[in-house]
Amino acid sequence: MNFCTSPLSPLNNQIAEIELDIPFQRVALAVIAGLLLIGLAIYGFTQWQTSDPYIRSVLSLEGQRSHGQEIFQMNCAGCHGIQADGLVGPTLHGVATRRTPASLIEQVTSGKTPPMPQFQPKPQEMADLLAYLSQV
Ligand code: HEC
Incomplete structure (x- = not known):
């Protein structure tokens, strides 16, 4: 065997x-x-x-939400709605729970997702916008 x-x-x-x-x-x-x-x-x-130096400087600044809201209403509300609840662009409610601050800055400044235009806010303005977006 x-x-x-x-x-x-x-x-x-x-x-x-x-x-x-x-x-x-x-x-x-x-x-x-x-x-x-x-x-x-x-x-x-x-x-x-x-x-990225721009993102670093934005993140080092303290944002002012009320000023961010003003900037939002002038530049963004036409597409995202006056309450950021969506129009041409998507609702931004809770967007900061889904995306990091760096990716929100990239979204606003890159112009990579047309028809959303490319914005060039000063670092302080961007910090204010972030403060608004994180509580909307
Ligand atoms: C011309 C219309 C328009 C304007 C003005 C505009 N957006 Fe948008 N935005 C869009 C559209 C459309 C999308 C969806 C893009 C995609 O993902 O394809 C978008 C996406 C976004 C997103 C990502 C949403 C998500 O769920 O991930 C953020 C954040 C945002 N916009 C913020 C802003 C801010 C802040 C401003 C003002 C500084 C602004 N947008 C101005 C049209 C616009």
């Missing part, structure tokens, strides 16, 4: 178990490595976003 190829051989069963274990560990390792890489990418992206 061929000891090594018999499916009933205890040695063969052991080998089969070992073969099963190794791929599982590899998969687990790959998943952990993947998650680490994703985490690192997100961290790197936020670091890169906040390294």
Whole structure:
């Protein structure tokens, strides 16, 4: 009888178990490595976003909500509604719970999502707008 190829051989069963274990560990390792890489990418992206000098200076300033509201009503309300509840543009209620301050600044200043125009507020004006957007 061929000891090594018999499916009933205890040695063969052991080998089969070992073969099963190794791929599982590899998969687990790959998943952990993947998650680490994703985490690192997100961290790197936020670091890169906040390294922009304009964004840094906006974030270092204290925004005044009432002034932000005035700026909003003059520049943004035509599309987003006087109460920021949406018109041509989407409602902005709770937008600051979904998006980081840096990404809100990017949204306002980049002009990457037409028809929303590209705005160039001074850092203090942008800080005021952020204060408004974070409580709307
Ligand atoms: C010409 C119309 C228009 C004006 C003016 C405008 N927006 Fe928008 N805005 C839009 C549209 C349309 C979108 C959706 C863009 C998309 O995601 O494709 C948008 C998206 C946004 C978003 C992202 C919303 C989300 O759910 O992620 C924010 C924040 C925003 N606008 C803020 C502002 C602010 C602040 C101003 C004034 C400084 C402004 N917008 C002026 C049309 C406008």
